[in-house]
Amino acid sequence: MGQPAEKQRRATYADLEAVPPNKVAELVRGTLHVFPRPAPRHARASSRLGGKLSGPFDLGEGGPGGWHIPDEPELHFPDPEAPGEIDALVPDLAGWRVERMPELPDTAYFALAPDWVCEVLSASTEDVDRDEKMPIYAREGVRYAWLVDPMKHTLEVYVLGEDRRWGPAVVHRDAARVRVAPFEAIELDLSVLWAK
Template structure:
């Protein structure tokens, strides 16, 4: 008879805290995911999008935050949390009138944006999008600087994501939930 299978230990927040600060650490379903912060093209797309969305980040509008830690209850373990670090997130100020004092946010955002790299695409597209849907995030964008695309997704009442559109290259457009401003996608792609 073979040996009994060794029970896999769930990762904890202490495991996340032990990751070097130059890495991004996330907990999803008790698994620790460690990735690089991203290459300069990634940082450029993220920063440029933050600038493009800047006019929305004011009283009466939105909170737009760069890389905050989000904590959501882990349904597979009531004592644990999924800890995600999206590249950019936004909350309507009517839903979150003040920023929390904690080092993390527990309220699901209205919008998330993750910038894809070759090494993070599967994590962000599969695991993280699943958690965002479960938590009721209404809008999600996936930006790919390599392909020069911005995918806009909206959450359906069924809990599934619907691709609203894939926008390419130098388009100037208005995308939900930020139809109030025109985005210049050319600003996101390093020249």
Template sequence: MGQLAEKPRRATYADLEAVPPNKVAELIRGVLHVFPRPAPRHARAASSLGIELGGPFDHGKDGPGGWWILDEPEIHFPDPTSPRDVEVLVPDIAGWRRERMPELPETAYFPLAPDWICEVLSPSTEQVDRKEKMPIYAREGVQHAWLLDPIQRTQEVFSLAPGRGWTPIATHRDAARVRAAPFEAIKIELRVLWAT
């Protein structure tokens, strides 16, 4: 008679904390995902988008203000598969409306789901971003999501539809000038996001 396979141990927050600082780690349903730091095209897209949104939305310079726009925030969500545990996601950029989160938390992480996230896709992260993280963002009520692909030079825009999950709104390419929810108050020139 064959032996039963031993059930894999669930990763914990302690496992995540033990990951070297030159890596990005996330904890999804008890599985630790460890990725290399972003490659130059990825970093360029995320940094440039943060610059484009930070002035008008975070600082209110030539725009409406009212947002916190942050790079790589650590966000904690309850793990529905294990009530004692958390899921830890680190979007490339996230935004909170200040009316929902008037002050930044004192913790090293964010316990409140953002209003918007942006994931910058890379060959090593795309499957986890699309298949693992996007459903969690929807479950937790994130209202808007963007997926940037700096290799394909695309921006995919999604909005959360109650009871239906993510609804694709548009896919923009190359050097398009874009007004995309929730930041339609300004036009973003996608060409500035891509390394040239």
């Protein structure tokens, strides 16, 4: 008779803290994911999108304001499969309506789920972003999620339904000029995200 398979140890936040600072680490359902820093096209698409949204929504310049929109915030959510443990996710961008979070926390992380998240996809992160992080964002009640693919030149927009499931993606491509929830107050020229 064969030996029973050894149960794999769940990673903890201490494992995440031990990751070198030149890497991006996330803790998802007890699994530690470690990625290289974003490649140039990934970083540029994220920076440009953040720049386009921060002025009108975070600073209120030429737009309605009313948001906090930080780059790469660390999010902490209780892991329902392991009491006392957390899921620690780092989206490329996230946004909180000021009415829900009047002041930024003093901690190095956010415990309140954002209203909006954006993941910029890359070959090394896409499966984790889609298959592991998106269900957690839905579970935590994040209302809007955007997936940006700088190689395919696409913006996928998801809205959370009453049943805490993502509705079908609305996909915008290439040089489309779009008004997209929750930031429909301004028009986004997607070609800016892909410019070389």
